[in-house]
Amino acid sequence: xxxxxxxxxGKEYLEKGLPEKNLVLLLDNxxxxxxxxxxLIPKVKNFPIALxxxxxxxxxxxxxxxxxxxxxxxEEIPEEEALKKIAEGxxxxxxxxxxxxxxxxxxxxxxxxxxxxEGLAKSGNVIDVLTHEILxxxxxxxxxxxxxxxxxxxxxxxxxxxxxxxxxPYNQFLSEIRKKLAEMGFIEMRGPxxxxxxxxxxxxxxPQNHPARDWWSTYRMKQPKFGLLPKKFVGVVKxxxxxxxxxxxxxxxxxxxxxxxxxxxxxxxxCLSARTLxxxxxxxxxxxxxxxxxxxxxxxxxxGVEFNQVxxxxxxxxxxxNLLGLLKQFAEEIAGTEKVRFIPDYFPFTEPSAQLSxxxxxxxxxEFGGSGIFREELTYPLGIKVPVxxxxxxxxxxxxxxxxxxxxxxxxxxxxxxxxxx
Amino acid sequence: xPTIEASYQDLCELIGKxxxxxxxxxxxxxxKCEIDAVDGDNLKIEAKDTNRxxxxxxxxxxxxIKSRIFKPKxxxxxxxxxxxxxxVDRKVAKVRPFTVCAVVKNLNVSNAFLSQVIQxxxxxxxxxxRNRKEVAIGVYDYDKIKPPIRFTTVKxxxxxxxxxxxxxxxxxxxILEKHPxxxxxxxxxxxxxxxxxxxxxxxxxxxxxxxxxxxYSGKVTEETKNVFIECSGFNLKFLMPALNxxxxxxxxxxxxxxxxxxxxxxxxxxxxxxxxKKTFVDVDYIKKISGLKLSLSEICKLLEKANYKILKKGKRxxxxxxxxxxxxxxxxxxxxxxxxxxxYNKIEPEPLKMKTEGKVSEAEIQNEKIANIMVSLGFxxxxxxxxxxxxxxxxxxxxxxxxxxxxxxxxxxxxxVFRNWLLPSLMEFFSNNQHVEYPQKIFEVGNVVLIDxxxxxxxxxxxxxxxxxxxxxxxxxxxxxVLDAFMSLVGVKYKLERTEHASFIQGRVARILFNGKExxxxxxxxxxxxxxxxxxxxxxxxxxxxxNLI
Numbered sequence: 028x029x030x031x032x033x034x035x036x037g038k039e040y041l042e043k044g045l046p047e048k049n050l051v052l053l054l055d056n057x058x059x060x061x062x063x064x065x066x067l068i069p070k071v072k073n074f075p076i077a078l079x080x081x082x083x084x085x086x087x088x089x090x091x092x093x094x095x096x097x098x099x100x101x102e103e104i105p106e107e108e109a110l111k112k113i114a115e116g117x118x119x120x121x122x123x124x125x126x127x128x129x130x131x132x133x134x135x136x137x138x139x140x141x142x143x144x145e146g147l148a149k150s151g152n153v154i155d156v157l158t159h160e161i162l163x164x165x166x167x168x169x170x171x172x173x174x175x176x177x178x179x180x181x182x183x184x185x186x187x188x189x190x191x192x193x194x195x196p197y198n199q200f201l202s203e204i205r206k207k208l209a210e211m212g213f214i215e216m217r218g219p220x221x222x223x224x225x226x227x228x229x230x231x232x233x234p235q236n237h238p239a240r241d242w243w244s245t246y247r248m249k250q251p252k253f254g255l256l257p258k259k260f261v262g263v264v265k266x267x268x269x270x271x272x273x274x275x276x277x278x279x280x281x282x283x284x285x286x287x288x289x290x291x292x293x294x295x296x297x298c299l300s301a302r303t304l305x306x307x308x309x310x311x312x313x314x315x316x317x318x319x320x321x322x323x324x325x326x327x328x329x330x331g332v333e334f335n336q337v338x339x340x341x342x343x344x345x346x347x348x349n350l351l352g353l354l355k356q357f358a359e360e361i362a363g364t365e366k367v368r369f370i371p372d373y374f375p376f377t378e379p380s381a382q383l384s385x386x387x388x389x390x391x392x393x394e395f396g397g398s399g400i401f402r403e404e405l406t407y408p409l410g411i412k413v414p415v416x417x418x419x420x421x422x423x424x425x426x427x428x429x430x431x432x433x434x435x436x437x438x439x440x441x442x443x444x445x446x447x448x449x
Numbered sequence: 450x451p452t453i454e455a456s457y458q459d460l461c462e463l464i465g466k467x468x469x470x471x472x473x474x475x476x477x478x479x480x481k482c483e484i485d486a487v488d489g490d491n492l493k494i495e496a497k498d499t500n501r502x503x504x505x506x507x508x509x510x511x512x513x514i515k516s517r518i519f520k521p522k523x524x525x526x527x528x529x530x531x532x533x534x535x536x537v538d539r540k541v542a543k544v545r546p547f548t549v550c551a552v553v554k555n556l557n558v559s560n561a562f563l564s565q566v567i568q569x570x571x572x573x574x575x576x577x578x579r580n581r582k583e584v585a586i587g588v589y590d591y592d593k594i595k596p597p598i599r600f601t602t603v604k605x606x607x608x609x610x611x612x613x614x615x616x617x618x619x620x621x622x623x624i625l626e627k628h629p630x631x632x633x634x635x636x637x638x639x640x641x642x643x644x645x646x647x648x649x650x651x652x653x654x655x656x657x658x659x660x661x662x663x664x665y666s667g668k669v670t671e672e673t674k675n676v677f678i679e680c681s682g683f684n685l686k687f688l689m690p691a692l693n694x695x696x697x698x699x700x701x702x703x704x705x706x707x708x709x710x711x712x713x714x715x716x717x718x719x720x721x722x723x724x725x726k727k728t729f730v731d732v733d734y735i736k737k738i739s740g741l742k743l744s745l746s747e748i749c750k751l752l753e754k755a756n757y758k759i760l761k762k763g764k765r766x767x768x769x770x771x772x773x774x775x776x777x778x779x780x781x782x783x784x785x786x787x788x789x790x791x792x793y794n795k796i797e798p799e800p801l802k803m804k805t806e807g808k809v810s811e812a813e814i815q816n817e818k819i820a821n822i823m824v825s826l827g828f829x830x831x832x833x834x835x836x837x838x839x840x841x842x843x844x845x846x847x848x849x850x851x852x853x854x855x856x857x858x859x860x861x862x863x864x865x866v867f868r869n870w871l872l873p874s875l876m877e878f879f880s881n882n883q884h885v886e887y888p889q890k891i892f893e894v895g896n897v898v899l900i901d902x903x904x905x906x907x908x909x910x911x912x913x914x915x916x917x918x919x920x921x922x923x924x925x926x927x928x929x930x931v932l933d934a935f936m937s938l939v940g941v942k943y944k945l946e947r948t949e950h951a952s953f954i955q956g957r958v959a960r961i962l963f964n965g966k967e968x969x970x971x972x973x974x975x976x977x978x979x980x981x982x983x984x985x986x987x988x989x990x991x992x993x994x995x996x997n998l999i
Contacts, residue, residue: 174956
């Protein structure tokens with residue numbers, strides 16, 4: 028048998044009573060058991076319907092402008108009883124069902140209620156299968172779920188019947204870059220998301236009064252607040268900042284270990300390079316990292332508070348010409364162009380520093396990388412005696428171009444339809 | 450890095466040659482600048498070197514260009530002696546202990562001069578001066594001041610003067626409350642019992658640093674001929690170069706610099722000190738770092754183009770450089786100037802010859818393997834932020850709050866904590882895609898951050914996999930089948946054990962055990978949780994740690 032459910036009107040009547048009943052109840056409360064239309068209309072909702080059915084059922088009669096009660100109010104009204112039963116998913120008499128359908132109080136919705144019924148175990152108050160319908164009808168409220176055997180895998184997955192899944196395209200793009208860099212001889216570095224300022228700034232010879240360390244350019248942690256400093260390097264890094272090492276004058280200020288201990292979400296992945304230099308890297312050696320970084324930027328189409336950076340280092344008997352050679356190779360192998368330009372740039376931890384512009388076949392000239400040779404004030408305290416080339420690549424624009432998107436936020440797309448189709 | 454505005458015509462005049470805009474775009478690279486936008490005569494320039502305030506104005510940029518396109522002439526600045534005295538009261542030690550000052554005379558104050566000087570003053574105080582905290586700069590009409598000038602303190606209501614751009618006399622307290630600059634920078638004087646003040650021999654107030662100048666003498670216009678400049682703050686190391694940069698820029702426009710005698714209770718100094726500074730660079734070091742084959746005379750020419758003066762040639766070249774520079778800490782800094790003079794784009798890039806073996810990290814290899822398995826099981830990979838909020842990871846998941854890595858200076862509550870589990874990211878994703886066809890099967894492989902007191906950073910990153918199915922009917926058996934297939938594909942023998950979890954329906958949730966250790970959770974999501982995410986479809990999900998899994 029088909030299932031039925033209440034229409035909006037049906038639900039309303041179930042809750043507030045049939046209009047004809049409400050009409051006769053009102054009349055019954057009046058001393059003369061009658062009233063004029065003018066009096067009744069404002070007081071009875073759906074008055075025309077109420078009157079139509081009350082007349083048809085001969086509960087009232089109409090005399091000119093006056094409505095007179097003919098019978099005492101019936102205790103049970105078949106329609107109301109039927110609405111109740113239908114709402115509970117029980118069967119009702121065919122005849123009355125017909126009337127209700129005619130009155131548009133009930134509709135045939137075979138699927139929905141069948142599933143609800145099935146979802147409710149026979150006992151009525153315990154849910155067997157939680158379904159969309161049980162959720163939308165809120166029938167789960169106040170009910171228990173039937174416990175099932177959770178330690179057995181009853182359904183065996185039939186792989187052949189499964190629709191294809193897909194990789195997240197931006198993640199896949201990052202995987203490709205990762206493989207490309209490994210092919211170019213770079214070893215991947217990893218490190219913690221939350222860093223001490225020591226590794227994020229101090230070990231990179233960024234002075235504690237540098238504007239980039241200010242409140243508004245990087246995040247600080249509220250909890251946990253302080254990390255530990257690496258004993259081996261604290262003294263020499265302090266010296267590098269205060270008085271200088273390796274022939275440098277230093278920044279000449281009083282270095283504060285409490286500031287260096289503060290924790291922050293890493294603001295760049297250069298901290299991974301610093302950690303690598305501090306842990307006896309291979310020389311000659313090449314390292315890279317692709318890592319999530321965090322900055323309190325205003326969010327717009329080209330800024331996010333969380334983004335990926337691609338960075339790396341080369342250790343060995345290398346010089347500025349090699350740095351440009353490496354940048355050119357990146358432009359060729361990753362951006363797909365041989366046309367490059369180099370522009371003087373500034374980073375507090377490299378000197379000399381260079382920006383790489385690459386002429387992408389479609390995008391035109393794009394800023395593709397920042398780079399330089401690490402300062403000796405940085406490498407010396409970490410025990411490195413050879414020049415270290417440092418580079419970072421801006422690959423997000425390439426990724427956006429590849430994926431055909433204009434908003435950087437969509438690299439972390441929330442749109443399933445797009446992910447399925449792209 | 451500061452962004453400055455400049456007039457194209459004015460810049461050309463300072464350079465001494467009319468250069469085309471395209472050529473200018475190339476030339477400003479010598480000053481580590483880039484022209485971001487051209488709007489008629491107005492240029493928007495990005496000055497990239499945060500450590501060289503001398504390059505944050507047209508005068509400084511022109512200096513670097515001039516020496517590269519003409520025969521270089523070492524920029525030397527003569528400082529004449531004046532009899533202007535600034536007396537520093539002992540009382541300022543508690544509020545703003547230092548000042549350095551100068552007088553510049555015979556200026557031809559043009560519109561361009563005014564806009565550049567005001568801009569330079571703002572950029573120095575903003576960037577180098579950390580928004581006036583470390584360095585505040587005041588420029589005054591010298592002819593309206595009667596020296597000696599006193600740098601002293603007053604009570605917040607101890608004096609009245611008309612602040613710049615106002616018409617009424619106000620006390621310092623009123624200025625902090627009512628003047629826009631007082632509102633903006635008043636916090637720098639918060640809690641002080643007395644405020645710093647510059648005042649002249651007639652008791653006319655020059656300024657209330659670091660807030661505002663007076664209307665009387667603190668206003669420089671095209672009529673101004675001579676100016677008095679002071680920089681105040683907490684560290685002479687910042688103040689000296691700030692003053693030098695300011696007066697050098699004015700001198701480049703024809704001003705004559707005069708020194709000021711600044712008398713402290715314990716010492717007397719004459720400022721500004723524009724004597725060139727000494728340094729050196731080794732020829733071999735230049736060759737080693739640059740990789741360029743250069744002769745000594747070539748190197749010397751390149752150094753001169755970068756505004757150095759050669760004192761002594763040899764294996765070690767002894768040098769002088771102008772006092773407006775404060776960035777040279779190591780001979781590496783000199784090497785960069787040589788390379789910039791040579792021209793980055795004239796250098797033939799040289800490929801690296803070293804042979805090294807590259808490697809993707811084990812963690813990423815595993816992540817990818819796991820992602821590919823989930824794809825083969827028909828799941829769509831998603832990627833979300835690790836930054837989220839407490840509502841998402843606790844309240845909406847029907848969990849009690851616990852300690853989690855939390856950010857102090859948030860830009861939005863939405864990104865205020867690091868996720869400590871992945872499933873909320875998946876729930877949020879479902880929540881955003883209710884209009885998309887079901888069934889929806891998604892997964893994410895990603896990091897969560899856990900508090901861990903034992904670690905150096907007091908936190909630990911943990912790699913996890915979470916997978917979930919949303920459909921009109923989906924249950925424990927569906928997701929258990931996926932977990933089972935996944936585990937058999939990665940070759941892991943696991944066990945399921947009944948447990949309870951506030952996010953999952955009671956009786957329909959299990960712990961996932963591997964080698965006797967709990968590595969994850971699986972079950973049907975509670976309707977309350979689904980409602981919290983406004984989901985109308987049931988969800989079954991699992992989440993497991995994948996560190997050390999394969």
